[in-house]
Amino acid sequence: MPHMMDDFPLRMSTLYDQAVRLYPRSEIVSVESDGSVFRTDYGTVDGRIRRLAAALESELGVPYGGAVGTFAWNNLRHHELYWATANSGRICHTLNIRLFPEQLTYIVNHGEDQVIFVDPDLVDLIAQVADTFDTVRAFVVMGDSAQGFDLPNAIAYEDLISRVDPMSEWPDVGEGDPLMYCYTSGTTGNSKGVAYTHRSTYLHTISNLANLPISASDNVLPVVPMFHASAWGFTFMATVRGAKITLPGPDLSPQGLVNLFESESVTISAGVPTVWIGVQEYLAKHPEADVSSIRSFVCGGSAVPRAMIDWYHQNRDITVIHAWGMTETNPVATLSLLKPEMQSWAWEDQLDVLETQGTPVPGLEIKIVDEAGNSLPHDGEAFGELLIRGPWVAAEYYNDPRTAASFQDGWLRTGDVCKITPEGYVKITDRAKDVIKSGGEWISSLDLENELMAHPDVVEATVVGVNHEKWQERPVAFVVARQGREVTESQLIEHLRPRVAKWWLPDRVIFIDEIPKTGTGKFDKKVVRERYMNVLTSD
Numbered sequence: 001m002p003h004m005m006d007d008f009p010l011r012m013s014t015l016y017d018q019a020v021r022l023y024p025r026s027e028i029v030s031v032e033s034d035g036s037v038f039r040t041d042y043g044t045v046d047g048r049i050r051r052l053a054a055a056l057e058s059e060l061g062v063p064y065g066g067a068v069g070t071f072a073w074n075n076l077r078h079h080e081l082y083w084a085t086a087n088s089g090r091i092c093h094t095l096n097i098r099l100f101p102e103q104l105t106y107i108v109n110h111g112e113d114q115v116i117f118v119d120p121d122l123v124d125l126i127a128q129v130a131d132t133f134d135t136v137r138a139f140v141v142m143g144d145s146a147q148g149f150d151l152p153n154a155i156a157y158e159d160l161i162s163r164v165d166p167m168s169e170w171p172d173v174g175e176g177d178p179l180m181y182c183y184t185s186g187t188t189g190n191s192k193g194v195a196y197t198h199r200s201t202y203l204h205t206i207s208n209l210a211n212l213p214i215s216a217s218d219n220v221l222p223v224v225p226m227f228h229a230s231a232w233g234f235t236f237m238a239t240v241r242g243a244k245i246t247l248p249g250p251d252l253s254p255q256g257l258v259n260l261f262e263s264e265s266v267t268i269s270a271g272v273p274t275v276w277i278g279v280q281e282y283l284a285k286h287p288e289a290d291v292s293s294i295r296s297f298v299c300g301g302s303a304v305p306r307a308m309i310d311w312y313h314q315n316r317d318i319t320v321i322h323a324w325g326m327t328e329t330n331p332v333a334t335l336s337l338l339k340p341e342m343q344s345w346a347w348e349d350q351l352d353v354l355e356t357q358g359t360p361v362p363g364l365e366i367k368i369v370d371e372a373g374n375s376l377p378h379d380g381e382a383f384g385e386l387l388i389r390g391p392w393v394a395a396e397y398y399n400d401p402r403t404a405a406s407f408q409d410g411w412l413r414t415g416d417v418c419k420i421t422p423e424g425y426v427k428i429t430d431r432a433k434d435v436i437k438s439g440g441e442w443i444s445s446l447d448l449e450n451e452l453m454a455h456p457d458v459v460e461a462t463v464v465g466v467n468h469e470k471w472q473e474r475p476v477a478f479v480v481a482r483q484g485r486e487v488t489e490s491q492l493i494e495h496l497r498p499r500v501a502k503w504w505l506p507d508r509v510i511f512i513d514e515i516p517k518t519g520t521g522k523f524d525k526k527v528v529r530e531r532y533m534n535v536l537t538s539d
Contacts, residue, residue, distance in 0.1 A: 009175040010202040013087040015240045017170075020046045023216055023242030029264055030076035031249030033121040033143070038076060042242070049080050050166030053088040058164055060115050060138060064089040064171065067181060069113035069136070071095045071126050074226045074247045077142040077157055081117055082226070082235055086179040086198070087170045093181040094227045097122055098519030099191075105132040106190050107183045110399065117142055117157070121250060123149045175199040181398065182229050184327045193398035194327050196230065200392035204330040205236045207363045207392075211335050212268075212298070212321075216242035219264055219293070223252060223271030224301070228520050229331040232300070232323070234270050254282035258289050265293040272301035272521040273308065276320065277459060280311055281482070294318050300325060300332075302522045303428065303446045306355040307454035313347070324357035324426065328412055330392040334358040334366075334426050355450070356425040357418070364390035367411075368420055378420035383429055386418045387411040434525055436465035436475050443475055443504050445525075451499045452477055457487035460515050462523040463506060467537050474536060477506040478528055480515060507536055 019026075024043030031037055056062045068085050070092060072078040085092040093111045095104060104126075108116070113133070117140045118126050127150045130139070138153040140146075146154040173179075175198045183191035196204075214220060220238035222231040230236070238245045246264045248257060257279055260266060276297055283289055297312065300323035312318040325331035336358030338350060360366050368376045368384040376382040389411045396403040406413050417435055418428040429435070429444040436443040445463040452461035460480040465473035481487050489509040496505055516527040 009173070010199045011173045011175055012083075012179060012198050012202060012205075012236070013170040013173065015202065015205065015236075016083055016087055019239050019242050026216065026242045027244045028076060028079065028247070029245070030079075030247045031251060031260070032075060033073070033119050033250060035249075035251065040076065042239075045076070045080060047166055048161060049084045049087070050168070051161040051164050052080055052084040053090075053170075054164040054167040055160045056084065056088060056090055056115075057167075059160055060140075062090055062114050065091065065177065067091040067093045067111045067113045069093045069095050069108055069111070069116035070227065071097060071116055071118040071122055072142055072227065073097075073119055073122075073250045074222055074231065075119070075142075075249050076247060077117070077119075078226050079235055079245070079247060082180075082230075083239070086201075087173075088167065089171050089173045089177065091178050091181055091195075094230070096183070096225075096227050096519045097125065101129045101132075103191060105129050107193065108136065109134045110190075110193060111181045111183075115140060118151075119143075119250075120149070123151060127151055173198055175202070180230055182327050182331075189402075192327075192400050192402060194394045195398045196330055196392075200330050200394075201230070201233070201236060203363060204233055204332065204392040205240055207361050208233060208332050208335075209237055209241060210362055211337065212237065214238060214241045214243055214268060218267045218295075219244040219246055221246040221248060221257075221260060221264070221266045221269040223248060223257065223269055223275050225520070229325075229327050232270055232298070232325070232332055233330070234298075254278040258282055258286070258291060261291045261294055262289065267293055267295045268298070269294065270298035270300075270323075273299055273304050274460070274517065274521050274523075276308060276312070277305070277453075280308060281459060283316065291316060291318070296321050298323050298335075301520060303450065304355065305450055305453040306351055307450075309354050310347075310351060320354070322354060322356065322358055324428065326412075326414060328394040328406070328414075329364075329388060329390075330394075332361060333364055333388060333390075333393075334360050336425065339423070353423075353425060356421070356427040358426060359424045360388075360390075360426075364388060364393065366420065366426065368418060378422060378424070380419055380421040380427075383417055383419045385432060386414045386416045386426065386428070388414060434464070436463075436473050438465070438468070438473050438475070438503065439471040441503065445475065448475060448477065448496070448500065448504065448506065451496055452479060452492060455487065455492060455495050457482050457485040458492070459483070460523075462515050462525060462528060464525050464529045464532070466529065466533050466535055468507070469537055475504065475506045476532060476535060477509045478512050478515060478532075479509055480513065481511060510535070 139151040146156040178195035180196040222234040296319040322336040325333040448463040468474040516524040
């Protein structure tokens with residue numbers, strides 16, 4: 001067989017160089033740690049990225065393939081680190097700023113980070129555990145000065161990049177080499193590391209741009225943090241398309257976000273449901289707020305409430321795109337978009353589709369299996385564990401013996417229980433660990449949560465299974481009432497009664513001020529379950 005095509009490596013610097021060449025005047029707006037707003041463009045930032053790449057090598061001594069930790073918000077310098085490490089063959093290891101100290105120590109040491117870049121307002125958090133890092137030789141404070149910060153071998157970011165000439169040529173990076181370490185936000189045990197490669201990130205970027213209509217005319221604001229799962233790839237995708245990028249910094253309050261939407265004319269944003277629930281609350285109280293530039297919110301990380309999708313469509317003409325993925329899938333794997341024949345459907349029928357997790361991004365394969373591993377039909381009725389494979393799905397955890405439990409025969413076992421419709425849409429009914437088994441029958445906590453959050457007086461709700469003397473487990477709902485509203489347990493049970501099976505009705509509805517969240521903004525059911533496990537059995 002003749003050699004038909006060039007084996008050109010899929011490296012991120014190829015996409016980067018084209019974007020800078022074609023769109024040098026595309027704007028980047030960054031909210032800094034002190035709240036100030038900094039404006040620049042792709043062409044100017046290219047020089048800074050090239051100097052940073054040179055400094056990693058000559059000033060900090062990070063070798064090719066060495067890991068560079070980041071402890072930062074979504075801002076310009078973090079954006080520069082993404083590209084300087086990728087283009088020069090270093091590994092960007094994003095550290096979740098909401099981890100417990102012992103978790104942070106574990107992943108820094110496990111990833112063998114050699115230097116850590118930290119935002120000025122986050123220095124105190126990292127300083128508490130700086131002496132527990134085995135391989136870190138220096139800290140770079142992401143600002144103009146490193147004076148007054150209690151960190152060993154600290155240097156200011158701007159001083160660092162001012163010392164060197166820009167790197168003129170990128171090295172020949174191998175497409176199979178890692179460019180980023182992302183660690184799972186698992187709630188039990190140590191986080192598991194996933195190495196994103198140049199090839200996987202290149203393919204993830206291009207394939208997702210085939211689904212997400214991002215163009216050079218857009219303004220993309222990623223609320224999803226750059227310190228976890230590479231901001232769902234939006235930093236890479238926006239750059240490749242030459243879009244304006246707005247980086248919100250530390251103020252992720254609903255008011256702060258809406259102000260940026262207005263002042264910068266943002267068109268696309270992405271974040272977890274709790275973010276958009278908060279923005280919805282703010283917009284409902286401030287009808288004068290002008291977010292007419294927004295075309296769509298991409299929403300994932302946990303199930304998106306149907307009522308929220310409906311509210312944004314009806315009240316603000318904003319499309320909420322339900323997405324699903326995992327750290328292990330680089331991370332976006334499915335998106336819920338209407339097919340052409342669905343455009344003429346009644347809105348309620350369209351909602352039935354839009355509330356699903358969607359169809360696989362081109363290039364990925366999915367299936368569902370029963371407990372014995374047998375494939376199940378995609379008929380919208382059978383449900384089982386979701387398995388996925390493809391060119392940007394991880395094949396293993398980085399240096400971790402837990403690999404065998406999740407990666408089998410080329411497939412990733414997601415731990416999500418779902419149905420797949422004949423049209424190919426994934427509808428996740430629960431995490432396998434969150435499905436409630438009551439007297440041998442399965443109850444979907446996600447479906448109950450969705451119905452509860454459809455009530456006008458409910459802002460957040462989560463449902464967990466707790467101990468029961470007769471049925472082993474029964475559902476209990478935990479609800480945050482909308483501010484200024486009054487709603488009772490009996491009213492919510494009556495709201496659920498015509499919507500779910502009788503035996504699904506929660507045994508209790510408990511009102512709380514706030515639902516515990518994980519470091520990535522998801523409802524932390526583990527904390528709720530542990531706190532209330534015996535609420536039905538205790539005296």
